[in-house]
Amino acid sequence: MAGHLAEMHEGDQVTRFRRDSFGRLLKRTTERPGMSPVKTSFAYDALGRRTYKHVEQQGQPSELTVFTWDGDLLQSEERFQGNMQTSRAFALPELEPEDPERRFSLPRAQRQQMLTEMPGIIPQRRVVYLFEPDSFIPAAKLEACYEAVAQATGTQAYGFTLYQLAQPALYYFQTDHLGTPLEVTDSDGQLAWVGHYRAWGKLEKANDGNNRQASTENPFRFQGQYHDPETGLHYNRHRYYDPEIGRFTTQDPIGLLGGENLYQYAPNPTGWVDPLGLKKCPCNVKFKRWKAGDAIDKPMPDGSDPSWDTVRSRYWKNRAATSSDEFSVDNMRRMRSGKAPLDFNPRTGNFESRELHHVMPQRAGGSNSPLNLRELTPDQHGAVDAFRHTVPTTGGIL
Structure with missing residues (x-):
């Protein structure tokens, strides 16, 4: 499709991108002499939200991350590892209609537990995210690892391991005025992750605050952005953002309604945000609506005074x-x-x-x-x- 990044050369490394008719990234392949290619695949639901990320490299176990959404907010993610392509029962999650006969039915793309019963696939961990009310600013996360508890036999007479989640750990995000996480602290208030960024959102380094390896991860960057270490890009709901150059990799889906520059993130990275990857907003817009208990003269979401x-x-x-x-x-x-x-x-x-x-x-x-x-x-x-x-x-x- 015209206007979208298709190939990138960095030294002897070549990266190719494949997209669908909507410009959404479907596959990224990275090739380097003497190494097997790294292939990262993505899928989306009917609303354009990313439902999974699948990383493959010959000789290495595949990695799958399944995403669950609450509207435009990332509600949780669950990570799996194993030889998925050779598994007799494995099929990447597909979107299916909700079952009206089941009170708590969810689309298959969001039923991560189905993967825990497949041979050769090991669930790693689950993370549930909490955000400040009516905003894209992360507030906390609950992170838990899976533990093997028993062996069982499936309906097709193959054996598999039963897993259950361990006690989750609670972490809190500390953000700047833009909603970008600067620190992550544990439930005792101890630093677990401290990030240092370049001007346009690229993470320069991260540690635990004492120059040791961080004890937890933080995938969030600018408001609404999720960092993919496999690609170096930030998933920004409707587009992907490249922090190396401070621009989106595809044209704006809403065209000129988002501005004259179809690839621009913002005029400057210290006063603007774009949580949906559609249209920039000044950072004084907090994306918080009024709720009972707030001051009655609290500004409107666009920063204007209420009538x-x-x-x-x-x-x-x-x-x-x-x-x-x-x-x-x-x-x-x-x-x-x-x-x-x-x-x-x-x-x-x-x-x-x-x-x-x-x-x-x-x-x-x-x-x-x-x-x-x-x-x-x-x-x-x-x-x-x-x-x-x-x-x-x-x-x-x-």
């Missing part, structure tokens, strides 16, 4: 989260959806929405902080502020 309607809705959601005994069931339901509770007005004989009064009016520069807000009935609000429904304009008050 008064949004602030007001957040206010009542926060009240619902902390005032379960103060309001009726119907009013609690309204507040959880961002609507004000209803109060009965004996003067009119109607139920009316409670209002929020700014002690210092917005038209006078008053903030939307809870400290500047008071809950009042419409009659009470009108008594203290006759201009409560007016807005400032360049010509005065409307």
Whole structure:
């Protein structure tokens, strides 16, 4: 396909890339004189998410990594080793429809346990990842190795080893302002991995903080990127990123909607991110949406200030989260959806929405902080502020 990296020469090493019609990397083959080729294959599901990575080299056991996703976030990975191509039962996972008869059915591409029952294939470890809410910033991981526990005979009369996961170890990611992991600490707070990067995200070196080998791995780089040591590239959800040159290896799938330069990652690597490999965003965008308990005047995901309607809705959601005994069931339901509770007005004989009064009016520069807000009935609000429904304009008050 035109415009995509197809071959690369580094000294006497030649690397070839094969892609599908969508430009997704299917196979990478590296050849060097005197050595057997290293072949790395990839597969994707119907949503374009990478489901496995398979590494082969003659004379070496094959390695397979199976990926499980939660939307656009990597939920977990599981690694296997063994002679997969000669296994009588081995077939790389394929996407199959979910089984409606099974409550917890998953596509076959995400049923890693199927591989643990195949002869000659040894499960290595499983890692489950946790991210900060509504973001691509890694927060923690649970890592566990497999242990052999018994021998068994399969339905085709071949023997295999049963494995189970050992007690998982908990690790925490410490990131910079971009969401790039700088350190990984264990559950005791001890450094397990410390990384040093070049400007465009290439890992220069990693250790345990004391110039010894790191005791755990960190595959994450810039926000949304997963490092493949076999290729040196970073899988960036919709594309692959090359940290050596600070550019993507394929054109932007959304074309000019992502910018005029179809291969550009960002104008500079210290102020921008591209978690999906589609369109750059300034790093002040945290990709975190508001949730109950957050400040009601918290900026929107794009960094802009929330509107008064949004602030007001957040206010009542926060009240619902902390005032379960103060309001009726119907009013609690309204507040959880961002609507004000209803109060009965004996003067009119109607139920009316409670209002929020700014002690210092917005038209006078008053903030939307809870400290500047008071809950009042419409009659009470009108008594203290006759201009409560007016807005400032360049010509005065409307």
